Amino acid sequence: MLNRTAENVARATPEPLARKVRGISDKGLAWLFISPTILLLLAINIFPLFWAIYLSFTNYRANRPNEVVKNLGFANYQRILGDQDIWFAMQTTAHFVFWTILLQTLIGFTLAWLIDRKFRGHAFWTTLILVPMMLSPAVVGNFWRFLYEPQIGLFSYVISFVSGIPPTSIQMLSNVSLAPWSIIIVDTWMWTPYVMLICLAGLRSIPEYIYEAAEVDRASNWRQFWSITLPMALPFIMLAVLFRGIENFKMFDMVNLLTGGGPGSTTEVASITLKRQAFESWRTGYSSAFAIILFVAVFGLANIYVKALNKVKQR
Amino acid sequence: MSLTTAHSVVAPSANSKRIAGAIIIAYALISIVPLLWIFATSFKTPPDSIAYPPKIVFQPSIEGYCNLFTTRTRQTPEYINSLGPATGFCDETVRKRNMVIAGPSNFLPRFLNSLIIAFGSTFCAVFLGTLSAYGFSRFKVPLADDLLFFILSTRFMPPIAVAIPIYLMYRELGLSDTALGMILLYTAVNVSLAVWLLKGFIDEIPREYEEAAMIDGYTRLQAFWRTVLPQATTGIAATAIFCLIFAWNEYAFAALLTSGTAQTAPPFIPTIIGEGGQDWPAVAAGTTIFLVPILVFTILLRKQLLRGITFGAVRK
Numbered sequence: 001m002l003n004r005t006a007e008n009v010a011r012a013t014p015e016p017l018a019r020k021v022r023g024i025s026d027k028g029l030a031w032l033f034i035s036p037t038i039l040l041l042l043a044i045n046i047f048p049l050f051w052a053i054y055l056s057f058t059n060y061r062a063n064r065p066n067e068v069v070k071n072l073g074f075a076n077y078q079r080i081l082g083d084q085d086i087w088f089a090m091q092t093t094a095h096f097v098f099w100t101i102l103l104q105t106l107i108g109f110t111l112a113w114l115i116d117r118k119f120r121g122h123a124f125w126t127t128l129i130l131v132p133m134m135l136s137p138a139v140v141g142n143f144w145r146f147l148y149e150p151q152i153g154l155f156s157y158v159i160s161f162v163s164g165i166p167p168t169s170i171q172m173l174s175n176v177s178l179a180p181w182s183i184i185i186v187d188t189w190m191w192t193p194y195v196m197l198i199c200l201a202g203l204r205s206i207p208e209y210i211y212e213a214a215e216v217d218r219a220s221n222w223r224q225f226w227s228i229t230l231p232m233a234l235p236f237i238m239l240a241v242l243f244r245g246i247e248n249f250k251m252f253d254m255v256n257l258l259t260g261g262g263p264g265s266t267t268e269v270a271s272i273t274l275k276r277q278a279f280e281s282w283r284t285g286y287s288s289a290f291a292i293i294l295f296v297a298v299f300g301l302a303n304i305y306v307k308a309l310n311k312v313k314q315r
Numbered sequence: 316m317s318l319t320t321a322h323s324v325v326a327p328s329a330n331s332k333r334i335a336g337a338i339i340i341a342y343a344l345i346s347i348v349p350l351l352w353i354f355a356t357s358f359k360t361p362p363d364s365i366a367y368p369p370k371i372v373f374q375p376s377i378e379g380y381c382n383l384f385t386t387r388t389r390q391t392p393e394y395i396n397s398l399g400p401a402t403g404f405c406d407e408t409v410r411k412r413n414m415v416i417a418g419p420s421n422f423l424p425r426f427l428n429s430l431i432i433a434f435g436s437t438f439c440a441v442f443l444g445t446l447s448a449y450g451f452s453r454f455k456v457p458l459a460d461d462l463l464f465f466i467l468s469t470r471f472m473p474p475i476a477v478a479i480p481i482y483l484m485y486r487e488l489g490l491s492d493t494a495l496g497m498i499l500l501y502t503a504v505n506v507s508l509a510v511w512l513l514k515g516f517i518d519e520i521p522r523e524y525e526e527a528a529m530i531d532g533y534t535r536l537q538a539f540w541r542t543v544l545p546q547a548t549t550g551i552a553a554t555a556i557f558c559l560i561f562a563w564n565e566y567a568f569a570a571l572l573t574s575g576t577a578q579t580a581p582p583f584i585p586t587i588i589g590e591g592g593q594d595w596p597a598v599a600a601g602t603t604i605f606l607v608p609i610l611v612f613t614i615l616l617r618k619q620l621l622r623g624i625t626f627g628a629v630r631k
Contacts, residue, residue: 291476
């Protein structure tokens, strides 16, 4: 299989400049340069993926390696699709992805639109706004636990100061209805700059002459925004949504450190369920099946989305 | 105004600039408050850090940093008095709380692990990525688009899903909780970013340079080494910093696959506890030390940031 690929590589490489090349030929070089990466990905990504697919059909448990492994066929998959907890986790994930993306896109686009006014010193302030997204979500998320502490935490204090609610009753992380929002707030704080940066590139890609033409036609600012700015920046906004969507679907670190999925299982997103099943209950076969389902879901959704994105771009 | 150029017709008015500036500055200031609070907390004493209302003005202390780097045991005042004079500031501070320093904490080794694993995996990912990117950029590789998509698709997998078989594989190979295992894993994750980014950078270097070099008698390999690599230095440096930041910040794999000798700082910092719960000044001190390199890199990278975070899809 690999040999055939090598031959194909060789056949497709054109004779360079009709010159006899000394040393390694171009075909050899292309193969030599690309194969290490492919081999590494095969070993660290693809082989484990196939192993996980195999495990997903068994009752294997990683904490009991000597037990006889039974082939279960599709039983794991059937159980997952009928499992209430899994569906609840998927709902929690969807809720989380929906709100973070909505908030980040709205705030991020607004910020980009304002920065595009190029006021004095905008470069400095833009860089400052970008700082949170470069930091470790785990390490910073962990610190937000302190900011959320009732009474002594800065966040709770400010909220109670502004709203007049007694500081002891602001239990961001242990209140069932507030806990999901505590995560959404940190995620939005951290990743709005990301969306902003991509939107800013979109706004800056709109050529000046289109606005000039609109101005000549006496189109109102409102009209210019809806029929020039927004449609032309749309592919960029969608790109940002795609990247954030995939990342937040996989979200693990922040949730694990802020709430650990609690209180109860109110913030248990898919990755947390997967971790609990795989590394706490040690249901390796079952969790492998869930992992495969998640992977197919992300992959499928991303593919559909990329197609839509390309359509928008072509317009 | 009669001589208005076309350009200024669409330029935002001074007023709208002022309002936009005010909103952006307000957002920027509010959004860095949590970071300033981390920095401030790292210089508070433990009682100051949990005071109500939260203290904005306080007597700075490096007790948090002392606690971060040491482990301490509680002792009777009689025992402490019998010890003789304190050596250094940390010793003195700790003794005031009826404790003595028992030894160094695990923070330094964990921080060194982070350094070794981040730099090791970055070097490997950039090395492999540069070669592949050159291959994809300059040669007709069959199924190039499919291969490139395959390389990127490895990023779609949720880390926990990847971690299950990796955990089993590493257990078989004896790579569990080793720096080598983590370097291999982070290299595999980062190489997709490196290939995509570097392909963009190398595509921008005109082929004519190499062709000229080859007409001068260089082999393809020499031409790559002497003309392409020097031209791609900026791109390679930017890519390296992105890989470094990813490996430095990574938590999910590190938390699941390392527990002791190879543990990095992100899973370690949340476990720093004092007497009666989390020792927040020490956590803040660890967080500050951990974040400072990234702040520096963010400033260095600000021009390449957009490209890096979109896998080279948006170039400006």
